[in-house]
Amino acid sequence: MAFIALNNAPVPIQTRAPPPHPKEIDVAFASNHELRKRVHAAIDQNPTQSTLFRDISTYILDQTSAAPADPTTKKRKLQDSSGLQNGAPATNRLTNSSSKAWRTYPGVSFSIPQRKKFTLELLDQQDGGIRAIGANGSVECAIACKDVDQVFCLPVPEKAKKQHNFVIIPVHGDGVAPVPDEWKASPPEPIVWTFEEATGKNVVEGEDPGPGLVAEAIHHCLIQAGTGKQVIFPDANEFASAVPENHRKGDKAYHVKAHRGSKEGYLYFTAVGIIYGFKKPLAYFDFAAINSISYTAVLRNTFNLVITTPTAEIEFGMLDQTDFAGINEYVQKHGLQDASLAADRRAKKLNVNKVGGNKEGAANGAQASGDGDADEESELQKAERELQDKEDDEEDDDDFDPGSEGESEGEGSDSEGEEAGGSYEEGDTAEMEDDDVDGDHMEH
Numbered sequence: 001m002a003f004i005a006l007n008n009a010p011v012p013i014q015t016r017a018p019p020p021h022p023k024e025i026d027v028a029f030a031s032n033h034e035l036r037k038r039v040h041a042a043i044d045q046n047p048t049q050s051t052l053f054r055d056i057s058t059y060i061l062d063q064t065s066a067a068p069a070d071p072t073t074k075k076r077k078l079q080d081s082s083g084l085q086n087g088a089p090a091t092n093r094l095t096n097s098s099s100k101a102w103r104t105y106p107g108v109s110f111s112i113p114q115r116k117k118f119t120l121e122l123l124d125q126q127d128g129g130i131r132a133i134g135a136n137g138s139v140e141c142a143i144a145c146k147d148v149d150q151v152f153c154l155p156v157p158e159k160a161k162k163q164h165n166f167v168i169i170p171v172h173g174d175g176v177a178p179v180p181d182e183w184k185a186s187p188p189e190p191i192v193w194t195f196e197e198a199t200g201k202n203v204v205e206g207e208d209p210g211p212g213l214v215a216e217a218i219h220h221c222l223i224q225a226g227t228g229k230q231v232i233f234p235d236a237n238e239f240a241s242a243v244p245e246n247h248r249k250g251d252k253a254y255h256v257k258a259h260r261g262s263k264e265g266y267l268y269f270t271a272v273g274i275i276y277g278f279k280k281p282l283a284y285f286d287f288a289a290i291n292s293i294s295y296t297a298v299l300r301n302t303f304n305l306v307i308t309t310p311t312a313e314i315e316f317g318m319l320d321q322t323d324f325a326g327i328n329e330y331v332q333k334h335g336l337q338d339a340s341l342a343a344d345r346r347a348k349k350l351n352v353n354k355v356g357g358n359k360e361g362a363a364n365g366a367q368a369s370g371d372g373d374a375d376e377e378s379e380l381q382k383a384e385r386e387l388q389d390k391e392d393d394e395e396d397d398d399d400f401d402p403g404s405e406g407e408s409e410g411e412g413s414d415s416e417g418e419e420a421g422g423s424y425e426e427g428d429t430a431e432m433e434d435d436d437v438d439g440d441h442m443e444h
Contacts, residue, residue, distance in 0.1 A: 022050060028057035030098045032119065032137045060137060061098070094129045097139050102128070103217045111165075111278065112192040113141050120193060122217055124224045130168065130191070141191060145225030147171050150284065151218055152232045152275060153195075153211050154268055157255050160247050162197040164211045165278055166218075166231075174284040176309055190282050232270050239269035239330045242322045256323050258305070258316040267305070267316060269330045274307065276316070283314070288349040292339040293331050295324075298386065308339070 021040055029036035043050045093099045101121035108120040110132055118132035118140055131142030149169045156163040172179050173188035198209035207213070215231040222229045234240075234254035241253040255266040260276065260283075268275045274285040289309050296315070297304040303324060304317045319327070335341045 022054040022057065024054050024057035024061065027098045028060040029137050030100075032133065032135070035135070035137065093127050094123060094131060094142055094144060095139055097133060097137050099123070101131075102221070105214065108132075108193050108195075110141075110191070110193045112280065112282065113189045116140075118193075122221050124221045126225055128221050128225055130218070130221070132191075132193075143168060143170055143188075143191060145222050145227055147188075148222065148227060148229060149174065149286075150232060150272060151222070151229065152268070152270065153215050154234060154275070154277070155251075155254060156194065156278070157245070157253065157257075157266055158247055161199065162210070162248070162251075164195045164197075165192055166195060166211070166214070167192050167275065167277060167282070169275075169284045174286065174289070175281050176283050176285055176289055176312075176314070178311060190284075192278060192282070232272055234268060235271055238271050238333075239326055242326055243320055256319055256327070259318045260314070260316055267319075269327065285309070286349070287334060287336070288342075288346040290336050290345075291342040293336045295328075298324075310342075 021043060025039055025043075026036065029039060039053055043053060102124040103122040105120040107117055109117050116134075118134055121131050121133055123129055123131070127144070129142055129144040129147075132140045134140045147170055149171045151169070152165075152167040154165050154167060156165050168191040170188040170190065172183050173190055175190070179187045195211045195214060197211070198204070203209050215233075219230050236252060236254075239254065241256055243253060243256075245251045245253040255268055258265060258267045258276070263279060265276050265279055268277075273287050273289075276283045276285075285307055291308040291310060293308070294306045295303050296306055297317070299321070301321050302318050303321060304315055305319055305327065306313055306315045331337055335345075
């Protein structure tokens, strides 16, 4: 019986170790850890799919390492929307999604060039840059640090929660100056994404919930690339709106609502220039690109702002009259009313955008403007004078009484005298007639 029981004992099942995952998968999905884990789990559950996933990974690597064959492809690739130098492909390190990023921020909401959530990655060192990685692990848009003109961090108006838009202006991508011929095939576009400040349970103790850490990381990459640029924040010393922030009464507002044609947007007056966002077409007016600034359609509640560049006049309408004084102070401070200073600003453009150079250039411009226009009527004073004259004319029209036409000055005196309680004696009739004659001579 023991012998039979021994032979009938269940034979232990020998489990096989799962086959190793293809290396192509790890490389293709290196920038998306969660997606790579899902692929591995799918292979472990169904090993027959290993070949399929390996082929997909190989295809992804081939696509990211080679330039797209059709430049008009619907999905915006790096060469179509990133503003890389002279439209040429960027370094392999920036375009290759398998290259390791220095900083990674998943789930970031982009609005330009695509309205979609991507993983934001920052690559430092000299050939570094900024790029957006899609859900499939491919580079959707990117820009090399050396091709960055300016980077802004601007508060988003009319939001209950604090949000900031990071705006990257590429070289030749300001939306104002004409694009050089060699760039017209693939003109560079700005890159805009939104940072939402942490609140409640999302706040990490001892860590800034605002955009400061991301701005510092971008600044680090710009410095490593030798650009000398920095992230530009709004500054109350430059401009702060007189209109309070509607959704957060305690916060300063740095924007002015304005219309460009039928589209509504926001103007920001910063230390390096004026920027209009956040919808396409976004425009950035470098000080050197501004010939002059003037005001039109100045009314009781609104006015229009006209920015003149070497190639065009761009008008922004329906600005709140409350911000008139602050904007004009900014314009005078940077010498933007005098077109004769434009050439001088363009000559000093290299110093305008350097760290610390913008303030010096602004001071020089303001001093030059003050010396040249000290005795002239400012644009603001002229507009206010014209508005006052218009109001005086309207008041004169309101005071005019058609029923009094043809009455003499004497008759008016008679009426006034009666209202005052006085009366005329019969002996004063001749004197009244003399007054009537004198009044008629004055009217004629």
